[in-house]
Amino acid sequence: MSPREGAPRTRGMPLSHHADGRWGGPGKSARSFSAITPGEGETKAASRDGALPLVLVALVVLAVAQNIVLRVAVPLVLVAAAIALYVRGSRRRSSDKAASRGICVDGHGLFFQPESGPPQNVVPLGEPFGMTLVTSAKRDRMVAVWSSPEGLFYVGSTFEGTARRGLGALFDRAFTAVGDDAALEALGPDGAPLELLPSDFAALVFAVEELDPSCVERLVLSDARGAPLTLDGRELVVGERRFDLTAPLEWRPFVFQEAFGQAVAVYQGTSIRQGGSEAVLVALLPSILPYEFGEESDLDRTLLRDLRLMQAPPEEPPPRDARVAIDRLFVLPVRSALDRAPRASQQPSRARA
Template sequence: MTLLATPRRDRVVALLSSTAGITSIGAVVDGPSRRTFAALLDRASVVSSDEVGLEAIGPDGEPIALSPPALASLLDELTRRSPGCLDRFLLTDARGGMLGLDGRELRAGGRVFDLAAPLEWRAFVFQEALGQQAIAVYQGTWVRQGTSEVVLVCLLPAITPALDGMDGALGPLDRGALRDLRLMQGTPEDPPPAEQRVAVDRLLMVPIRSALDKAPRPAAQASRARA
């Protein structure tokens, strides 16, 4: 299960994932509720406000919306039954392979990355032509650990929240939001090799990057980051 929120933390969605797909359950959070459920919101990764998944539309086309207390109670029960579920998701990629994150390891493209061991990763964007008159812009997350290397890709959101001016609008609760907004940024690069790519749901890119960001880095990469 993965928790997502808008940059303003006024909407939160729980993504319940399995190899069969994703079901989302949402709640609208007002000012008083944000204070009451601060701990819950702090666990949520921030994504762009225009993401369709934040509408929490069910398979029948109807919204699945709960009140903040009801959503909090549901999450409490789920974590009681399955400790650690908030740091875990499990899906099947477009090639039928496992795509999963369980807090300790990332599985993608038939490879397993140990999040407790040093690894390298970076965020970037690239574009490719679609036919003769259209261009698609993608975001990518390159990951390498030892001999294992993969690039997670998805379409770039139509609107990516800008960092300029956000610092003053974010209170102590939203330090995590500022971190996630930074994780959304990427530098332009050439398209990665097709054989390295693994398509992921766009809503999961920030949670994946957040997990990678917490993993230790090789000494050489850590030194470059401090330079």
């Protein structure tokens, strides 16, 4: 199922939106998180913090200036500018608090609140669901993707400086999107970017994980034909085929290409075999252009794991009736689960040159 394919359907009991901005619903208390415009977090901090230097400069001028006009006029102008910056930042923060668009989570589901209209239960928490974290190689961007029978739901955040260094626990559990900027986009059901401040993003992820700790090892997807494609940490289901991840199996990654007229498409495949069951998961290969690693990533443990799982030799295209399409966003989570399963042999078959 394509991650951008339609908006999740509204299910479950709607939340109530109180006058003070709180969202409430049945059962457990709800936590709400306001969406921001991409880059808005840094802008708000700059407008608020920019007032202090102006006040300090005004005090310096007041202390050292000899000319009476400069000693009075310049500090007055600087203080007035500082007050204007502070007031503008306060108004913007008040406006943000009054804004209705955002996300709420409670014991019943993950809700998306559009700018107008009732909240939508985009991830019912009473049904099996998965939560996958995807990060950039530079470790300056992260997207949380929830998979459920309702479809896929994306929330993103951009990390800078201390905000990035303070969220190492999230990066340890995330998978790296190398050369795939599209995987790091986060659009709400209304088609607009759905971004949170780093602190809110982390709080949302931890709140959902607290409700269902096993969600980080689960995928709830479907293939192009609508057949189930699920992973729960112990079992991988591909249509009617089931693979026990606690029992020995064989798997291998590979790449292949196919021509379509004058164009050539490059795919990544993951072949899985256990007993009489065999499946080949296929996804488009993201860009293989050179990419940069940031200082925070600098070949950390999870990045080394992901680079190892990405390595794949070329093979001939597999038979079309054996292929099962999977969104490339979930190739690494599936391969990571397969990599932890016991191998049927110590010398797995190698890909053909």
